[in-house]
Amino acid sequence: MEELEAWDDLSNIPADPPVMRKLCADCRRPAVVCWCSALPPEKLNPRSTVILLQHPAEEKRCLRTAPMLQLGLASNKCLIFKGKKFPQPRHKDLEILLTQPNTLLLYPSKTAIDIRAMENDTDSYNLVLIDGTWPQAKAIYASSPILHNIKQVKLLTSNTSSYIIRTQPTEGCLSTLETAAEALSQLERDPKYTELLLQPLHTLCKYQLENGAVTHQSKEFLIKTRTYPKLIGKRLSKLLRSTQEELPDQT
Numbered sequence: 491m492e493e494l495e496a497w498d499d500l501s502n503i504p505a506d507p508p509v510m511r512k513l514c515a516d517c518r519r520p521a522v523v524c525w526c527s528a529l530p531p532e533k534l535n536p537r538s539t540v541i542l543l544q545h546p547a548e549e550k551r552c553l554r555t556a557p558m559l560q561l562g563l564a565s566n567k568c569l570i571f572k573g574k575k576f577p578q579p580r581h582k583d584l585e586i587l588l589t590q591p592n593t594l595l596l597y598p599s600k601t602a603i604d605i606r607a608m609e610n611d612t613d614s615y616n617l618v619l620i621d622g623t624w625p626q627a628k629a630i631y632a633s634s635p636i637l638h639n640i641k642q643v644k645l646l647t648s649n650t651s652s653y654i655i656r657t658q659p660t661e662g663c664l665s666t667l668e669t670a671a672e673a674l675s676q677l678e679r680d681p682k683y684t685e686l687l688l689q690p691l692h693t694l695c696k697y698q699l700e701n702g703a704v705t706h707q708s709k710e711f712l713i714k715t716r717t718y719p720k721l722i723g724k725r726l727s728k729l730l731r732s733t734q735e736e737l738p739d740q741t
């Protein structure tokens with residue numbers, strides 16, 4: 491009962507709407523829907539470097555996860571190159587990276603080996619991901635012969651994507667962020683990459699669901715995976731999120 495009253499009290503606190511749509515300097519989203527507070531407290535610094543080969547259309551999507559990866563990792567551990575084929579003269583140093591012996595291409599070909607089979611005592615890997623839809627990724631691969639010579643690895647995971655806003659072609663299809671985080675965790679035998687890097691995605695999904703985005707998953711599934719929005723007002727939910735850090739530990 492006391493809890494219910496507390497909710498009532500909280501819901502009466504006025505939360506003024508923003509005067510204008512100010513963009514967050516980091517994630518470039520309107521400040522009210524910024525997910526930066528869900529980023530790891532300290533940027534993660536894996537031994538390996540993630541290299542995203544990004545299809546130009548990917549950047550224009552309104553829901554995109556590459557910035558979450560970029561902001562969650564130390565700046566030299568996530569490199570993004572844009573284009574429909576690679577490398578191009580403007581892709582500084584990419585050719586060197588793509589031809590190093592410790593470079594791996596995450597690509598689900600017939601010859602790709604399970605990423606967990608890779609030695610993890612090497613200093614570091616360059617982990618190359620193609621960022622785009624599956625047809626875009628195939629087209630990039632086909633027009634970038636340099637990629638054909640890179641050792642190919644694949645992710646074997648039963649994790650269903652938590653990125654439920656963006657329609658997934660098949661179950662088990664992961665967003666760029668989820669793919670990179672899972673790959674880092676498997677490669678470096680450390681679950682913290684999936685645990686910490688995916689938090690902004692959970693925040694984004696929660697916000698989108700609260701605002702009526704259509705999902706293709708059952709409510710039951712969403713509750714089970716804790717991505718279903720709590721049955722409280724948007725405003726209150728936001729207020730609670732923004733004050734969560736400042737509240738004293740109540741246990």
Ligand SMILES: [Zn+2]
Pocket residue numbers: 514515516517518519524525526527
């Ligand atoms: Zn932000």
